Amino acid sequence: MEHNIEASMSNIMPAPFARSLYYHMARIRRFEDRVVTLVDDNEIAGVCHEYSGQEAVAVGICGALTTSDIVTSTHRGHGHTLAKGGDVGRMFAELLARTGGYNKGRGGSMHIADVGIGIFGANGIVGAGAPIACGAAHKFKAARENRVAVSFFGDGAINQGVLHEAMNLAAIWDLPVIFVCENNQYAISTPLKEVTILDPYVRAQSYGMPGVCVDGMDVEAVYHAALTATERARSGKGPTFIECQTYRYFGHYTGERHMKMNYRSQEELDRWKLRDPITIWAERMMQSGLCAQEEIEAIDAEVNIEIDRGVEFARSSPPPNQAEALDCMYAVPYPNTPAWGVES
Numbered sequence: 001m002e003h004n005i006e007a008s009m010s011n012i013m014p015a016p017f018a019r020s021l022y023y024h025m026a027r028i029r030r031f032e033d034r035v036v037t038l039v040d041d042n043e044i045a046g047v048c049h050e051y052s053g054q055e056a057v058a059v060g061i062c063g064a065l066t067t068s069d070i071v072t073s074t075h076r077g078h079g080h081t082l083a084k085g086g087d088v089g090r091m092f093a094e095l096l097a098r099t100g101g102y103n104k105g106r107g108g109s110m111h112i113a114d115v116g117i118g119i120f121g122a123n124g125i126v127g128a129g130a131p132i133a134c135g136a137a138h139k140f141k142a143a144r145e146n147r148v149a150v151s152f153f154g155d156g157a158i159n160q161g162v163l164h165e166a167m168n169l170a171a172i173w174d175l176p177v178i179f180v181c182e183n184n185q186y187a188i189s190t191p192l193k194e195v196t197i198l199d200p201y202v203r204a205q206s207y208g209m210p211g212v213c214v215d216g217m218d219v220e221a222v223y224h225a226a227l228t229a230t231e232r233a234r235s236g237k238g239p240t241f242i243e244c245q246t247y248r249y250f251g252h253y254t255g256e257r258h259m260k261m262n263y264r265s266q267e268e269l270d271r272w273k274l275r276d277p278i279t280i281w282a283e284r285m286m287q288s289g290l291c292a293q294e295e296i297e298a299i300d301a302e303v304n305i306e307i308d309r310g311v312e313f314a315r316s317s318p319p320p321n322q323a324e325a326l327d328c329m330y331a332v333p334y335p336n337t338p339a340w341g342v343e344s
């Protein structure tokens, strides 16, 4: 993909906003770096699917949203949550299974949600966020609220029936939904080309909605596509499909680093890393006078402090009490139901 910095730099993007895009991408990258260390040190049990490499997608899309807009996420959800304004400390606490976590330590990586700031949940079921986004958008439309719902999903969801039902519903009812396909080229170890004939964005045509394919390593390109889609959604014209071409730097999940999987080459990884979304955005900001090198270093330092504090918060948060294991499991607890495994 060609990358013409002069041509693509927006003259109207205010410098503080440009810097905030950098800050959010750097925050996600450092968060995931620390996740890897915490998994290696056995402080995080279970699996995490790192978002490193895909930062421009979550940040470009969420940069075009307001707090009252909502997103539905995936198994690779840390980036979406952070870009939508999620709290680093509560996220680390959840991953460390502590009571200060988003789900009081009961959910882990794939269940983080913060409905108050429009994060309608990570989701371990591929494609399952799409109908949830439609449900939210249906309510926004019925209540005449000027809000948008974004459904993030991977290329692996593109042949899931539930996604197609959701796209059809959104199209037929003109729902304010943005379907964001993060095409990171693989579903676990399966290359998209082996299982799908057409590019993901072409599917939009079948449902009569605009479908665009953007460079998912370019935060500005993603942001502009998202702005167009939000304007369409807010004006009652219905959904848009945005495919973002991107790449994940780590394996499918943390454990893959210790496996010998040969589905992608080092050369391919190196080629994508040459177009690292954070580096190219920093370079573009500096070349266009939006930000000086020292300011970028200051943002990096700020992010490092935030991440350190988040880990400290998580470590100091108490683990759940065994006696409370069934608390928060049911919206309305059964008063006479004994705890599992307890003889009545």
Ligand SMILES: Cc1ncc(C[n+]2csc(CCOP(=O)(O)OP(=O)(O)O)c2C)c(N)n1
Pocket: 049, 075, 076, 124, 125, 126, 127, 153, 154, 155, 156, 157, 184, 186, 187, 188, 252
């Ligand atoms: C309905 C369903 N089928 C299969 C799985 C197992 N599974 C978990 S992640 C994954 C691959 C998803 O790939 P993609 O959607 O491209 O997302 P990525 O991991 O690349 O971010 C699969 C098949 C699942 N969780 N849910």
Ligand SMILES: [Mg+2]
Pocket: 154, 155, 156, 182, 183, 184, 185, 186, 187, 188
């Ligand atoms: Mg994928």
